[in-house]
Amino acid sequence: MYVIVLGIGGWAMNRAIDHGFIIGPGFDLPAHFSPIYFPMGNAATGFFVTFALLAGVVGAASAISGINHIRSWTADSLPSAVAAATVAWTLTLLAMGFACKEIELRIRNARLRTMEAFLIILSATQLLYIAAIHSAVPRR
Helix, strand or coil, X not given: CHHHHHHHHHHHHHHHHHHCCCCCCCCCCCCCCCCCCCCCCCCCHHHHHHHHHHHHHHHHHHHHHHHHHHHHCCCCCHHHHHHHHHHHHHHHHHHXXXXXXXXXXXXXXXXXXXXXXXXXXXXXXXXXXXXXXXXXXXCC
């Protein structure tokens, strides 16, 4: 699911870069210039996409760390899996907060709505993943 969030977030970032403000010699900054301007969505879209991309990258790293922990299944691999999962969960919660704000402001397209839904689902499943890791602590 994090890979799908990365795909949609990458599309949104690419579209913002291609269709954003053109700034250069002879161009004046618009009156309400924001470095996190996105031509689609609403005022929360830029923050939402930025933190969704961060959560997606850390979440994918968390999955890799979790797979490594399952392969070795020792107490030595547990701390890195738990740390990566916890950081991914906190970033996912932050992105979910911006998703809730974007839902409240209402103007967004279908891809952004899909990414919002994925992040809301991921915030719950990542917490379940952390609980599962802690409940299956290998004993010495």
